[in-house]
Each structure stands twice: as C-alpha cells, then as structure tokens.
Amino acid sequence: EKIKTYVEDMKLHGYNMLQIYVSAVMKGMTRVGEFNEQALDLFDYFFDLCAKNGIYVDLILMPRRSGFFTYKELPWGNPPHPFGDNEPNVSFGIYFDKKFRDNWEMGVVKLLNHKNKYNGRLWKEDPVILLYGADNEQEFAFNFKNIVPRDQKVVIGPYREFLKNRYKTIDAYNAKWKTKFASFDEIPCFDVKNKNEDVNEFLYQKSVELLKWEKSVLAKTGAKGYLCETMNFVKSMTYHFIRREMDFVSMHIYHDHPLGNIQGRGGYNRQMSAINTGNQFFRTLAGARHFNKPFICSEYDQPFWNRYRYERSFMIGAYAALNSIDGLTVWAEPVKRILFSNTRKEPWHSSTLSPFRQSTDPLGDASQLLTYFMYIRGDVQPAKNFIRITADRTSVFATDPLAAPAPEQTVLSLLTGYWQESVDAPKQIRPAAKNEVVIPSLGGGKMRIEGFFTEAVGATRNISETIAELKKKGVLTQDNRSNGENIFESSTKELYMDMEKFFMSVNTPRLQGICGLAGATAKLSDFEVVSHDVEGNLTLAAVDGMAPIRSAKRLLLVRLTNALNTDMAFTDKDMTQLESLGTIPSLLRNSKFTVRIRNANAAGLKLYPLSLEGIPTGKSIAPVSVKGDIATFTVDTARDGNTVYFEIR
Numbered sequence: 114e115k116i117k118t119y120v121e122d123m124k125l126h127g128y129n130m131l132q133i134y135v136s137a138v139m140k141g142m143t144r145v146g147e148f149n150e151q152a153l154d155l156f157d158y159f160f161d162l163c164a165k166n167g168i169y170v171d172l173i174l175m176p177r178r179s180g181f182f183t184y185k186e187l188p189w190g191n192p193p194h195p196f197g198d199n200e201p202n203v204s205f206g207i208y209f210d211k212k213f214r215d216n217w218e219m220g221v222v223k224l225l226n227h228k229n230k231y232n233g234r235l236w237k238e239d240p241v242i243l244l245y246g247a248d249n250e251q252e253f254a255f256n257f258k259n260i261v262p263r264d265q266k267v268v269i270g271p272y273r274e275f276l277k278n279r280y281k282t283i284d285a286y287n288a289k290w291k292t293k294f295a296s297f298d299e300i301p302c303f304d305v306k307n308k309n310e311d312v313n314e315f316l317y318q319k320s321v322e323l324l325k326w327e328k329s330v331l332a333k334t335g336a337k338g339y340l341c342e343t344m345n346f347v348k349s350m351t352y353h354f355i356r357r358e359m360d361f362v363s364m365h366i367y368h369d370h371p372l373g374n375i376q377g378r379g380g381y382n383r384q385m386s387a388i389n390t391g392n393q394f395f396r397t398l399a400g401a402r403h404f405n406k407p408f409i410c411s412e413y414d415q416p417f418w419n420r421y422r423y424e425r426s427f428m429i430g431a432y433a434a435l436n437s438i439d440g441l442t443v444w445a446e447p448v449k450r451i452l453f454s455n456t457r458k459e460p461w462h463s464s465t466l467s468p469f470r471q472s473t474d475p476l477g478d479a480s481q482l483l484t485y486f487m488y489i490r491g492d493v494q495p496a497k498n499f500i501r502i503t504a505d506r507t508s509v510f511a512t513d514p515l516a517a518p519a520p521e522q523t524v525l526s527l528l529t530g531y532w533q534e535s536v537d538a539p540k541q542i543r544p545a546a547k548n549e550v551v552i553p554s555l556g557g558g559k560m561r562i563e564g565f566f567t568e569a570v571g572a573t574r575n576i577s578e579t580i581a582e583l584k585k586k587g588v589l590t591q592d593n594r595s596n597g598e599n600i601f602e603s604s605t606k607e608l609y610m611d612m613e614k615f616f617m618s619v620n621t622p623r624l625q626g627i628c629g630l631a632g633a634t635a636k637l638s639d640f641e642v643v644s645h646d647v648e649g650n651l652t653l654a655a656v657d658g659m660a661p662i663r664s665a666k667r668l669l670l671v672r673l674t675n676a677l678n679t680d681m682a683f684t685d686k687d688m689t690q691l692e693s694l695g696t697i698p699s700l701l702r703n704s705k706f707t708v709r710i711r712n713a714n715a716a717g718l719k720l721y722p723l724s725l726e727g728i729p730t731g732k733s734i735a736p737v738s739v740k741g742d743i744a745t746f747t748v749d750t751a752r753d754g755n756t757v758y759f760e761i762r
Contacts, residue, residue: 116155120162122448127485130243131163132171132342132411132442135224139176142183146219153227161231164241171342171411171442174221175248178204180213181220198263205254205264208319209271217247218330225334237336244361246342247327252355255305255316256347265302273297275315313514317351320344324358342411348401350556351514353535354506356403364401365412365444368394368428369419373691375468380691386421387428388628391520391601391612392527395432399526400518400558402438404501404534404543409440416468418681420688422476423650423673424628427617430484431608434493436530441488447471447481466678466699475701475725476673479757483624483671486654492624494605498588499530503542504554506535517558521574527601527610528580529588550586619652622661626652626671639663639711643745647704649674653761663742664713668761670720672750674702703751707737710761715744720761722754730754 123131137152163170177184180203206213225237236242254260260268277297280286286300287293290309294300303312328340341361344352348364356362368390371382387394394415402408410433415425433441449472464473471477487493502522518533525531533554536542545551577597583589594602599612610617616629618637625640627633630648635641639662640653650673655665662668678695712718720734732754736744750756 116159117162118450119448120159120166120168122450123168124166126448126481127489128448129167130169130171130440130442132173132246133159134173134176134249136176138224139181139183145182145216146223148223154230157227157229157231160229160236160239160241164232164239168241169243170241171244171246172242172338173246173249173342174224175204175217175246176220178202178248180204180207180216182216198261202264202267204248204251205260206267207248208254208323209267213267214326221330222334225331225336237334240337242338244341244363245331245336245338246363247324247340248343250346250365251323251343252320252347252352257305259305260302269302271319272303272315273300275318276300276311279311279314308515310510313351313510317355317510317514320352320355321358324355328358328360339407341409345411348397348517349515350504350509350518350535350554353401353403353504353518353533354509354514356401357535359406361407361409362401362403363409363411364398366394366398366410367413368415368425369421370414371416371418371468375691377694378692380694381689382416382419382691384420384687384689386615387415387424388421388610388615388617389612391524391599392428392432392610393520393523394428396520396523396526397517398429398438399432399436399531400523400533402436402532404532407439408532409442410438411440411442412444413441414444414469414471417466417470417474417477418468418677418688418691420675421615421648422480423648423675424617425476426480426483426487427608427619427626427628427650430480430487431493431619432527434488434491435496435603435605435608436526437495441484443471443477443481443484445469445471447477449473464697465694466676466681467694473699475676475699475757478725479671479673483626483650483652483654486624487619487621490623492621492654493607493619494621496528496530496604498548498550498604499532499546500525500528500588501545501549501551502531502533502554503539503551504533504535504556505539505542506537508539509554509556512556516556519555519558521576521579522552522555523558524576524601525579525583527603527608528583528593528595529604550583550588615648622655622663623659623665624652624654625662626650626654641709643707643709645704645706647674647702649702649704651706651708653708653710663711666714666762668710668712670708670759670761672704672706672757672759674704676701701755701757703749703755705747705749705751707745707747709743709745711743713742714762715739715742718744718761720746720748720759722750722756723758723760725756725758727758729760730756 138148140149182201203213227236339360341363345363345365368387369383369385373380415422575598580595580597589604602609607621618627618635620637625637627635628650642651652671654669655662656669657665657667676699681695682692684690684692722730722732737747738745
C-alpha cells in the first residue's frame, strides 16, 4: 500500500521519472549470486505501477560500492562507510580487475533477466526502465580523496603496465620526470590530488574502456534502456571527452552543498547566493552538456539551510527551459508522506527540515511547483539560437585537461542555448548550423572539489565584446540589457539577472516574478512588486489552462522567504555553521508585501491564503485599491496567515 500511495503521489505531483538503486536486493544476503526475494517482488510491483502511471525509471545497477558481493549490514541494511580493508570496493576495482567486473556483470545480467511477476516482462525488456546507471558518480574514486592502500593494490599493476607501454624504458621515464627508479615496479601509486599528464591519460583510457565495456554488457544482455547515470560527478574537460561514449549524458549539480555533519553540530553551509555568483549553479551544468546528445540533470539542489534557496527554481528551472535541457531531477524526496514526529532516530524518517529533503521544506515543494510552470508547462520559452563551444582532445590534454570550461563561456548559457562539442582533432568539428555560433573553447576554468560535490568557481571576466558580437550576429537584439559584467538578459527577454543586486526577474505571459533582497521592487508586464520587507521570491502564475496572467480567471501567488526548524541553532549570526538541527515544527519566515496585478477581472479579484497543501484557510483579502484593470494587494503574513501560497480569483 505504501508503494502504491507513493507512485500515485508522484503522478499527482506531475513527476514522470524517478531514480532508484537496486540496493535492496542485497539485504540479508550471505551468498554471492543470491538476491532478496521480497525485494525483487517489491521492485516488480513498483515497476508495474510506474508503467501504469506514466513514470519512467532511472535504475542504478550498482547496489552500493561493494557491488554484488555480500557485506556486513548496518541496522537499516546498508554497508558501513568507509569499507574495511578486507571488503571489496567494486566501484574502484571495476576499472582494473576482472574479478570485480565479473561480479558486476553477474549481478546485472541476473537482475535484467528477472521476470516481473506482475506483468510478465523481463526487466531488460520493460520500457518503463528507460535509463541505467552502471554506478552512481563512478569517477568519484579518482577525484576526491587519495587512494587507500586496499585500492592501491588493485590499481598499481595496471598503472605500471600503462607506463611501460608509454615509455618503453625506465630510463625514458626517469628522464621525463627527473627520477631515479631502477624499474617500473618501483614507481608508487599516483596522487589523486596532484595528477600529472601520465595519470590523466591513464585514467582517461581506463574510463573510456570501462564505459565501452559496461555498454557491451547491457547490449549483450539485450537491455532496451540507455546507459546514462554514471560518471556524472566531475565537470572537468577530461570527463567531457570521456562522456562521449554515453548514450545519454547525466550530471549532478549543487549550489552551496552543505558539508560536515549536516544533521547536527559542525555542519556548515557557506550561505552564498546563486544569483550573486552569476548562477554558477546552472552554468556548471551547462558546461557539461554535449552537442547533439540527450542531456539530463539527474540531481540538483540549493539545499537547506541555504538562506537564498528561494532562488532555486529561477536558477535551474528557468535556465533549463531556456537551454532546452532534456530532464531535471531534484535531489531528493520531493514526494514523501511522513508521520510528524521527533522520536525517530533515523534522519530519513524524521519530519524535521534537513538538507536534500524537499518534501518537508515548504520552500522545496513550492520551488518544484514554480519549476513545473517554467520548465514543464513551458512558460519560459526556449532560445532560438545556440552557442557551440568546440574543443579537441589533443589541445586540451596538452594544456590542462583537469580545468573546467571557461566561466567567460559558460556565462553565455544565461543568454541563449549552450553546449560543447568535444572531438579528437579539429578537422572533426562540424560546421555551424543556421542557428548556431561556433566558438573555440578557452578552457582554463577552475573547479572546486570538496566533500561529495564539485562546482565550477572563479570570477567571470567582462564579456561585453562577446555580447557586442552576438548582437551583430542577431543572437541578441540591439536593446538587450546585458552588460557582460553583472547584468545578463536572455535572448528571449524573459530572464533578467543583476548579480550585484542579488536580483533576478522572470517575465513571461503566464508567469512573472522576482528574487531579491529586502526592499527589492520590479514592474513586470502584468505583475508589480511594490514592496517586500524581507529577502525572498514573489512570483505570480496563471492557473487557468494556458491563459495568460492578463486574462486568467485564477492566479497563484507564491511567496518564498526562509524556513528553519524550531530551536535550530548556529555558532554564528550568518547561519553558516550548525550547532543543532532543531526539531519540529518548522518555522516559516513571515513578511509584508504589496503587489499590483493587471487582470481583466481586477474589479472582482480577492486573495485567498492557502495551506501548504493548497487548501483554502477560510480567509480572504480584498484589494486595497483597484484602478482599471490593476488590483493592488497588501499582505502581512503574521496577520493574514503564514504560508507560501495565495490563490487570487
């Protein structure tokens, strides 16, 4: 019943794809090659329900980093982390060792040949399983911490063999690196945090070979879905070349990912505004996009307790629509029914606000709704032109393959469509299409890797000359307000960002709104924010079919400020370092605002505060004035009801 309710809730909320791991099939197993029959039955039931409700599945085929080997379970079924020295790390070993590849292939083939008892389909033939992940964030092994002794034993042999083939003699190696090794067998394991050109080439070759092998296993098995959800963590130029082997490309992206003990004392968040950084949030995603290849963002968030997370839907939803990104999946739990309780010890069973749990955060749920309007309903129109950045492997690997795409180029994704073509040699670059501008890659962007996330960083140099050139080519109109430094307006004129003012507006016929600091104002086509006394997001959306705001009979006003837990405590006034996560109930920040709405029915409009579930509270607010087709409303949520939703009709 819980699975049925969950799938129905997913459909009700408008979701049409979800990501799930096969981990449960390993619960309680003590022999390699056996699967938990109850878990298989639940998966069968779940997949069948998803098919009946129009929901696709992105299936991660690696149970955990221990693969399909048995493991010592924690009370809730997962293996401990980090692994012990005697436990297999398949996520690492699968790059180099047949033993680990055999384990993964055995488990995957057995699972995909399993017949669903509810619909009679083999998993490999079930159209509901659209995407496969060989292993989530598979490149993590070489881009975070140095390699532990257990894993060094796995990689050192293949690495030395690579060096022998590359240099032929140890003298040639010593001459290159000014070393004095007597043989290749003396060369130690490489340092993940100080990769040289040998290591870069070694990992490139091994990664490409692994992807080809994983695809071959799926093809040999007869799987109908596409390999996608793997090597989706690092945004460097190296991985842009590696991901050419993918059917689909997916990527994970976060702004201000919290670090440390995010459930309690010591956890910290930098409290950075995504707008103020020039939306590196979306630009890091855009920089990983491949020319003419399906591209989805399979994890994203501007997580709790970032005080600017009211920006999230504008940063990702609006710009994903502008760039025609193929799919968005927020991380995580946008739909979940929870018993409100402080007594559950496991954080995922608690209803307390915590990072990556959209379902308990009123800002998370409302951000998803705004993203739906802009991205799925199509309120933000896609760009008509694309910038194609071109890079060839010879040039990139001769300079800095670990660099991220240049910020001076990714910023163009705030103006129009953006993707990158990565080829082996310049002669392979395809001619520009009618709606394209082709620009050689500058490379050289900086990338930050910390904790469990990566992001592009660094200031963007003034690109006013590039903007002038785009105006000459007709990509931007002459009156486009972008100045190339802190103000960026999309080619569609619907998206406008001022980094220095922490301000962004979305101005479309069916949705209009702003993100801004306390006191920010804006006059959009049919919606004006006259005043708002705290930082936040005020957005008006028409909810009358596809009617625009100006003529719609029903409107929805969304107000996002901030929400924290009761007794949540920090070590500093800026709320960067956590002292205590606090308890329920969550507390939504009040605010006072005045807005003006242009609508054909202005004379009869009233504003109705809704609960967080969208249910009328019984209150109604009349406009303070009506002049022609413009109604003005003033709301004090401390007096009129503290919520994020207001219906206007």
